[in-house]
Amino acid sequence: MRPVYAISGGVSKFAKTRPDKNYQAVIKEAYDYAIDDLGLSFPDFTNNVDGSVAAYFSDHFSRQLMAAIMAQDYLGLCPKPSHRVEGGGATGGLCFQEAWKSIASGHMDVVVAYGFETMSHVETWKGNEFIALASDVSFDYPVGGFYSGYYAMMVTRHMKEFGTTVEQMAHVSVKNHLNAFHNPYAQKRNRYTVQDVRDATMVAWPLTRLDICVMSDGAAATVLASEEGIRKLEKAGAKIPHPLVKVTGIGRGTDAMRMSDRPHVDYDNFIQNYATQQEKDSQETMKYYKELWDHGTRYPGIHSFRAGRTAGNMAYKHAAIQDPLTELDFIELHDAYTSSEIQTYEDLGLCRYGEGGPFAASGKAFLPNIEYGLDLPDEPICPVNPSGGLIACGHPVGATGLMQAVFAIWQLQGSIHNHFEDKTLQIKDARKGAIHSHAGTGTYVTVSILEKE
Amino acid sequence: MAKIPKKQLESLGGTIVHNLPFPLDTSPEALAWLKKMAPILIEQPYSIVYLHSYAQDSPWFAGLTNKKILANRDPETGYTYATPRGHDMYTGDETDWIDITERKAAVHAFTVCHFGSESFLEETPYVLVLVEFEGVDTLLLSRLTGIDPEQANLDWIGMELKPQFLRNSKLKPTDVYFIPA
Numbered sequence: 345m346r347p348v349y350a351i352s353g354g355v356s357k358f359a360k361t362r363p364d365k366n367y368q369a370v371i372k373e374a375y376d377y378a379i380d381d382l383g384l385s386f387p388d389f390t391n392n393v394d395g396s397v398a399a400y401f402s403d404h405f406s407r408q409l410m411a412a413i414m415a416q417d418y419l420g421l422c423p424k425p426s427h428r429v430e431g432g433g434a435t436g437g438l439c440f441q442e443a444w445k446s447i448a449s450g451h452m453d454v455v456v457a458y459g460f461e462t463m464s465h466v467e468t469w470k471g472n473e474f475i476a477l478a479s480d481v482s483f484d485y486p487v488g489g490f491y492s493g494y495y496a497m498m499v500t501r502h503m504k505e506f507g508t509t510v511e512q513m514a515h516v517s518v519k520n521h522l523n524a525f526h527n528p529y530a531q532k533r534n535r536y537t538v539q540d541v542r543d544a545t546m547v548a549w550p551l552t553r554l555d556i557c558v559m560s561d562g563a564a565a566t567v568l569a570s571e572e573g574i575r576k577l578e579k580a581g582a583k584i585p586h587p588l589v590k591v592t593g594i595g596r597g598t599d600a601m602r603m604s605d606r607p608h609v610d611y612d613n614f615i616q617n618y619a620t621q622q623e624k625d626s627q628e629t630m631k632y633y634k635e636l637w638d639h640g641t642r643y644p645g646i647h648s649f650r651a652g653r654t655a656g657n658m659a660y661k662h663a664a665i666q667d668p669l670t671e672l673d674f675i676e677l678h679d680a681y682t683s684s685e686i687q688t689y690e691d692l693g694l695c696r697y698g699e700g701g702p703f704a705a706s707g708k709a710f711l712p713n714i715e716y717g718l719d720l721p722d723e724p725i726c727p728v729n730p731s732g733g734l735i736a737c738g739h740p741v742g743a744t745g746l747m748q749a750v751f752a753i754w755q756l757q758g759s760i761h762n763h764f765e766d767k768t769l770q771i772k773d774a775r776k777g778a779i780h781s782h783a784g785t786g787t788y789v790t791v792s793i794l795e796k797e
Numbered sequence: 798m799a800k801i802p803k804k805q806l807e808s809l810g811g812t813i814v815h816n817l818p819f820p821l822d823t824s825p826e827a828l829a830w831l832k833k834m835a836p837i838l839i840e841q842p843y844s845i846v847y848l849h850s851y852a853q854d855s856p857w858f859a860g861l862t863n864k865k866i867l868a869n870r871d872p873e874t875g876y877t878y879a880t881p882r883g884h885d886m887y888t889g890d891e892t893d894w895i896d897i898t899e900r901k902a903a904v905h906a907f908t909v910c911h912f913g914s915e916s917f918l919e920e921t922p923y924v925l926v927l928v929e930f931e932g933v934d935t936l937l938l939s940r941l942t943g944i945d946p947e948q949a950n951l952d953w954i955g956m957e958l959k960p961q962f963l964r965n966s967k968l969k970p971t972d973v974y975f976i977p978a
Contacts, residue, residue: 363836407843467809473914482851483880486969487938488910488917493925496908501927504906504954549909549949604880604927604936646906646927646936 345448348591350794351569351577351584353750354378358531358562358738361464367406368418371460371563374743375419378456378565378750383583386420392580393567394452395425399439399459400742401432404474406462415458425452432478433678435459436564436745437781437790441594443568444792453573457749460563461740471559478784480602492556492681494603494785496548499683502647503550508686508701510550514541515705515718516682517554517735522716524732526768529747531560531738537717541682555682560738564746566753586797589756593663593793597654599644599786606650608642618643618653620660620693622667629696636698643697649684649786652691659778659791660693669694669708669726672793673774674755676748678782679733688780692791694726713768730755730769745781745790752777756796809840851968853883856894861973862966868897868933879930879937901931902958902975909946922946928958928975943976 354377356362356370365373379389396419398412408414412428431438436459443457463471476489484494502508518538524530536554544552568591569577574584600606609617611634615624623629644650656668665671675692679685686700695703703709707720709728731737731751734744754760755774761767774796781790817837820827851858860867869892870877871885878885878892885892905927913921924941941958957978966972 363838407841467807467915469913469915469918472912473916476914480880481849482854483970484938487940487971488913488920488923488925490910490913490917490925493908493910493913496910497906497925497927500908500951500954501906504951546909546911548911551908600886602880602938604938605878605882605886606935608934 346450346570348444348447349569349571349574349588350591350749350753351567351574351588352378352382353566353746353753354381354564355529355743355747355750356563357529358560358740358747360531360558360560362462362561363464367411367460367462367563368415370462370561371415371458371565372419374563374565375456375458378567382567382577384577384581388580390420392576393421393424393454393456394573395446395455396421397439397442397446397455397457398426398428399430399435399457399746400428400461401430401435402461402474402741404477405465405471407465415460419458431788432783433680433739433741434745434781434783434788434790435742436747436749437779437792438745438788439742440566440745440749440779440781440792441596441790443566444591444594447568447570447573453570453576455568456565457568457746458563458565459742459746461742462561463559463740464561468559484602490548491784492548492551495681495683496551498603498646498687498785499550499681501645502683502687502700505641505647506698506701510542511538512701512704513550513555513682513686514538516679516685517541518716518718519710520679520729520733520735521554522714523711523730523769524736526764526766527732527737528764528766530732530736531558532736533732535717551681551683557680557734557739560740562738562740562743562747564743564750566746566749585757585759588797589753590795590797591792592795593659593661593665593791595655595658595660595662595791597651597658597789599649599651601784601787603646603785606644606646608645610642611637614643618650620657622693623696632696641698647687648697649687649691649782649789651786651789652688652780652782652791655780655789655791656692659793663793663795665793668692668778671776672726672778673776674727674730674752674771675778675780676729676731676733676752677778677780678744679729679735680739680782682735684782685728685733688782689728692778692780694728711769711771727771730771745779748779748781749792749794752779752794756794854881857881858968858972861962862968864898864962865896866898866960866973867894868930869893870895877933878935879928879933880935897930897933898960900933902928902960904941904954904956904958905929905936907941907949907953909949926958926975938970940971940974941976942974
């Protein structure tokens with residue numbers, strides 16, 4: 345497969361509602377930004393892009409079937425090839441990887457991946473219903489379909505199994521909201537305390553309103569290219585920052601839609617099929633897991649995301665990453681809930697299963713130059729969600745995974761200051777980052793690794 | 798003490814409008830002003846009734862109407878699904894029906910929903926549980942009643958449960974629910 349580079353991106357302002365523009369025009373905001381950042385005119389980019397991939401989650405929200413083709417024509421991309429991808433909350437991550445495939449395979453040289461969601465067209469509780477329809481409509485949805493409830497059940501099990509606390513979860517909320525304070529694209533830019541998070545309105549015990557991301561309208565776009573595509577764009581006048589940002593690894597995983605159907609495998613099965621190489625290489629970790637299993641832990645059950653671990657392992661292998669915590673300079677991961685960020689620390693091998701809670705409160709996933717007002721025992725090692733993540737930026741579903749890609753590109757290009765007009769969130773000497781996109785209760789998960797050459 | 802709301806609840810509905818402000822002429826200046834207009838928002842009702850088939854899972858619902866909880870079991874391996882599944886995910890074989898009504902049941906995980914989807918808002922706070930059954934490999938999502946939702950705590954996990962059945966079946970998975978044993 346050919347090398348693939350992520351060369352540009354754009355994000356619309358994420359907001360609770362964008363009645364000022366239809367979804368096509370909101371996508372165009374992100375799309376135009378990505379083109380402008382390349383230094384190209386709209387016609388010059390149109391003449392050089394080979395095709396596109398479009399992402400949006402719900403036909404219910406848009407009440408417009410085949411919405412993607414209407415975006416394609418609004419962007420002036422017809423008759424170039426395109427298709428829509430959909431995979432719940434992971435739609436944006438899947439879209440990014442589909443664009444990667446088009447280039448890696450040699451089918452195209454320049455591809456734009458764009459995604460959007462318009463969640464404001466229905467009232468919040470109807471929106472919750474639409475999202476909950478992404479659960480089994482025979483057996484899950486009619487019992488009380490509510491995604492926050494599903495994730496809350498997962499975390500009660502995580503808490504019982506591993507001793508994870510609500511205060512540890514609140515650390516994630518404090519971190520991500522405060523990071524977003526420096527991100528002008530974010531929907532919620534607030535300073536909170538652990539107590540604020542716990543005092544917020546209870547939504548699904550133990551998750552409060554500040555443990556949960558909000559619904560948004562918004563769009564994002566990224567441009568991916570081969571070496572030949574970069575030459576073509578530069579010949580047309582593009583000013584692409586060098587060193588380039590290369591996509592060095594992609595991984596995906598899945599799990600059963602019904603949480604109830606997920607397996608509870610024994611120790612040997614876990615070690616053979618799911619443990620990271622790093623975990624297998626550590627006698628101490630093997631002993632730690634043996635003790636967990638002896639104590640009754642089974643995997644993944646409902647406390648862990650097998651799809652996330654599978655996607656991470658695949659992407660790490662592809663990118664030759666042995667120790668993600670020290671080798672990755674940052675991760676933008678899918679924190680629809682504070683609890684799912686903690687679960688994902690474990691899936692991605694930043695810590696061992698069962699240690700996500702203490703990891704969240706350790707400081708290792710925080711930024712070094714922000715005063716969070718928390719007593720953090722450890723120095724930052726691998727900032728997680730330096731942008732503010734879904735909890736603070738918002739979660740316009742089809743755009744979210746692409747938003748992560750855009751922020752990752754900017755981190756690796758060292759251009760956060762240009763785009764945010766604030767350099768606080770720029771990670772010093774960032775060379776390697778991961779983006780992680782996750783669909784309902786861990787059904788589809790993608791992990792992509794981006795590196796500065 | 799209950800929190801005092803700072804916002805009025807938003808809702809749709811309202812006044813029917815039959816005309817909108819618009820320039821009295823279409824001079825270039827007047828048309829240029831149109832770009833400064835706030836957007837028009839209209840309501841678009843949409844409803845549909847689906848004829849949904851429970852298909853091969855239908856016996857499970859018929860079981861509930863007769864106060865029985867059925868499960869599916871792989872005929873070779875014995876792997877057992879508390880939530881119906883016509884084919885085993887490991888062997889690919891068609892599963893058989895078994896009766897697990899009398900099996901010991903316990904809370905595997907839970908939450909108290911203080912909010913919910915529109916369809917369930919009036920039922921809040923309600924307790925969702927994933928139920929584990931003795932000798933069964935997977936779980937069942939259900940409702941738990943008979944406990945105070947304001948007293949949620951992790952000790953609920955592991956609590957033994959017994960099933961209750963609606964006398965007047967609705968042919969929904971909520972025809973069965975659980976109470977502390």
